[in-house]
Amino acid sequence: MEFATTLLIAIGLAMDAFAVSISGGAALREGRIRWALIIGALFGGFQAGMPVLGWLGGATLAGFTEAYAPWIAFLLLALIGGKMIVEVLQGDGEVAPFSAGNAATLILLAVATSIDALAVGVSFAVLDAPILLPAITIGIVTFAFCAGGVLLGGAFGRAAGRKAGIAGGVILVGMGLRILVEHLFN
Template sequence: MEWSVLFFLNSIAFGVGLAMDAFSVSMANGLNEPHMKAGRMSAIAGTFGGFQIAMPLIGWLCVHTIAVQFKAFQRFIPWIALLLLAFIGGKMLYEGIRKRTGEEETPAVGFLSLMVQGIATSIDALSVGFAIADYPWSMALAEALIIGIVTFGICIGGLMIGKRFGTRLSDKAQILGGVILIAIGLEIFVRGVL
């Protein structure tokens, strides 16, 4: 593969495709925290973008070092994503249902939950490492950076949409966010198993 317009278009297309799960989770986070500030939005979108950069590079490194073991791991990716997102979504759903009227604001998604979301939504990007295995390191890095930048932008959009509806849905937002995360986990699982 050579540097070309096609390379950049392909990278952007990979970024859009891989960012859809992170977009949906970002919307759920926006629903969960409708008064989120710009700095926090950047941190959340940056987390998703960072994982989308790291995972293809990890996949690329695996192909060049431990390809046989990584192929065996690939069949567990849908299960891992389902378990992680179902756990976080179930927790949000539970907290939203038991929330008492009188509580002021839904608690923000914590650091650990955000890391789990980042892993769960980007774990399928490991397989991109196989698709770009023939690329030299510089091109693999460029592709991963483009994917991360596209993901960042898409996640900012998801957070903004979620925030807008979160203020309108107020007390139901956390429940809806939990349902969305569980649905995304199921979708990743079904897509990965079939």
């Protein structure tokens, strides 16, 4: 597979994680550079690892990824986004899904945004294509997009205040709905 094709696949896969990074970064009040590196590494790592898992599982995972992955992604994103909205509306508006002590949420977000990368790995296995270079490319691109997204979201969050937390939650729920609708109608 040509590198340009791999790069386009990587950019496409990084878009969901990028949107989550922007919405999470918008709710951060401090430590944006630290969180940009953490989120970039976590999301990039999951995005790089999932295609490898899909490639290793090959045809065995094909049925699962086609049938259940969109539902899992929808549920995770809707629950996390809904929780963000509720916390902003009920609390003082200082909710951040990237905040310290929230490792479970971070892992769930990383999994939810990288499930499509699992399906890409299955596709690579079916095509009998190598996976190492594409996985590394996907991870690096996702790292860059997510680190930049946290910083971009942080700039937006300073300007928008409490509304940024609500917008972030709405974005997550909307992403989950988009994934589910695409699955149901395609």
